[in-house]
Amino acid sequence: MTTAPASTSATGPQILKDPVVSVQPTSHTRPPSTRTTYTLNTGAKIPALGIGTFQDPDSQEDTVCRVLQHGMRLIDTARVYGVEQQVGKGIKKSGIPREEIFLGTKLWCNDYHPDDVERAVDDSLRDLDTPYVDLLLMHYPCTFKRGEDRFPRDAEGRMIHGETTFVDTWRAMEKVVKTGKVKAIGVSNFSKGEIETLLRETSTVPAVHQMEVHPYLQQKDFNKWLREKGIHVIQFSPLGNMNDFYRQTGWSKDIAHMMRVIDQPLLKEIGQKYGKSPVQVVLAWGINSGRSVIPKTVIDWQIEENLAADFELDAEDMARIATLDVKARFNDPSFDYEWRLYSDLEGIDGTVKGRTH
Numbered sequence: 263m264t265t266a267p268a269s270t271s272a273t274g275p276q277i278l279k280d281p282v283v284s285v286q287p288t289s290h291t292r293p294p295s296t297r298t299t300y301t302l303n304t305g306a307k308i309p310a311l312g313i314g315t316f317q318d319p320d321s322q323e324d325t326v327c328r329v330l331q332h333g334m335r336l337i338d339t340a341r342v343y344g345v346e347q348q349v350g351k352g353i354k355k356s357g358i359p360r361e362e363i364f365l366g367t368k369l370w371c372n373d374y375h376p377d378d379v380e381r382a383v384d385d386s387l388r389d390l391d392t393p394y395v396d397l398l399l400m401h402y403p404c405t406f407k408r409g410e411d412r413f414p415r416d417a418e419g420r421m422i423h424g425e426t427t428f429v430d431t432w433r434a435m436e437k438v439v440k441t442g443k444v445k446a447i448g449v450s451n452f453s454k455g456e457i458e459t460l461l462r463e464t465s466t467v468p469a470v471h472q473m474e475v476h477p478y479l480q481q482k483d484f485n486k487w488l489r490e491k492g493i494h495v496i497q498f499s500p501l502g503n504m505n506d507f508y509r510q511t512g513w514s515k516d517i518a519h520m521m522r523v524i525d526q527p528l529l530k531e532i533g534q535k536y537g538k539s540p541v542q543v544v545l546a547w548g549i550n551s552g553r554s555v556i557p558k559t560v561i562d563w564q565i566e567e568n569l570a571a572d573f574e575l576d577a578e579d580m581a582r583i584a585t586l587d588v589k590a591r592f593n594d595p596s597f598d599y600e601w602r603l604y605s606d607l608e609g610i611d612g613t614v615k616g617r618t619h
C-alpha cells in the first residue's frame with residue numbers, strides 16, 4: 263500500500279521526498295513556492311509546508327486566500343477551531359482550483375459515535391464548501407458524550423466521556439472513505455499503543471499522524487516507528503512554545519515559559535550559514551526529517567518568512583539541531599479531558615499530570 267515513505271534499510275527507514283515537479287503558474291498566482299511533497303500510503307501527494315488555522319477566526323478567510331495565492335497548497339483546519347466557513351471562503355476567493363489544494367480537517371470528540379461520523383463530515387464539507395477533504399483526522403483518542411456540546415461536563419465540571427471507543431470511530435471513518443467525501447484518514451495526538459490497537463483491530467493503516475514535534479520534542483523513536491509503518495507525520499506547533507495559548511491554558515505550565523525554541527542561539531547560528539531565520543531553520547528541520555509542518559500565522563511578513571522555509575539543511579546541521587531535544591511537550595490536555603494522553607510517549611513529565619482514564 264505504501265509507495266514512498268517507508269523504504270527500510272539497515273540504518274532504519276529512509277526519508278524519501280518526492281521528485282520536485284515544476285508547476286506552471288496560473289494568471290493571478292505565483293507558482294507553488296513550497297516545493298517538497300511526500301507520498302502518503304494512499305498514493306496521494308501531500309505538501310511539506312502548509313498553514314494551520316487555529317485561532318484568529320476573523321483573519322482566516324484572508325489568510326487562507328493569501329497563502330494559496332502565494333503558493334502554499336496544504337491547509338490544516340478542524341471542526342473544533344470553528345473556522346471551517348472562513349477557510350472555505352478563503353479557498354474560493356483565492357481562485358486556486360480545489361484539486362490543487364491538500365485540505366485536511368478533524369473530527370471532534372463529541373462526534374465520535376459511529377452513527378454521527380458521516381453527518382459530522384457532511385457538516386464540515388458544507389462549511390468548507392467542498393465536496394471532499396483530502397484528509398480527515400480523529401483529533402484526539404478520547405471520546406466525549408455525543409451531542410451538540412463540544413465539551414460536555416457534569417455538574418462538577420468533569421468531562422463526560424462517550425460510550426464508544428476510538429476503534430469504533432475509526433471503523434466509521436473507514437466507511438466514509440468509501441463515499442468519496444474523504445480521500446484519506448488519519449489520527450492526531452495518539453500514543454503508540456493506541457495506534458497499535460488500530461493496526462491490530464482495523465484494516466486501514468492511518469495515512470497521517472498529526473502530533474506535536476519541534477526541536478524541544480523530537481520524539482525520534484516514535485517518528486522512526488511511524489515511518490516504518492508508512493504513517494506520515496504532520497508536525498503541529500512546529501515552532502514549539504511560540505503560541506501564547508500554551509502559557510494561558512496551564513496545560514504545560516511547568517515548562518511553557520522556558521526559552522522560546524526560536525531564541526536558541528544555535529538556530530540563529532545555523533540560519534546565518536544559509537541566510538535564513540531561526541523560524542525558517544526550525545521548519546526546514548521538520549521538512550528535512552521527512553515530515554510536513556503547519557505553522558500558524560495571520561501576519562504578512564511571517565507568512566512570507568514561512569513560505570521560504572523549504573530548503574536543504576546539511577546533515578551536520580541536522581545533527582546539531584538534534585541536540586536541542588529536551589522532551590518538552592506543551593500540548594497536553596490530559597487533565598482537562600480526563601484521559602491520560604501520550605501515555606507511552608516522551609515529554610509528559612513536565613506537563614500537568616492527568617488522571618488515568
Ligand SMILES: NC(=O)c1ccc[n+]([C@@H]2O[C@H](COP(=O)([O-])OP(=O)(O)OC[C@H]3O[C@@H](n4cnc5c(N)ncnc54)[C@H](OP(=O)(O)O)[C@@H]3O)[C@@H](O)[C@H]2O)c1
Nearest residue numbers: 314315316450498499500501502504505557558559560564
Ligand atoms: N492536532 C492538534 O491537536 C493540534 C494542536 C495544536 C495545533 N494544531 C495545528 O497546528 C497549527 C500550528 O500550531 P500552533 O499555533 O500551536 O504552533 P506554531 O505554528 O508553532 O506557532 C504559532 C505561533 O507562532 C507565531 N509565528 C508563526 N510564524 C512566525 C514567524 N515566521 N515569526 C514569528 N512568529 C511566528 C504565530 O504568531 P501570530 O499568531 O502572531 O501570527 C503564533 O503565535 C495550528 O494552527 C493547528 O492547525 C493542531
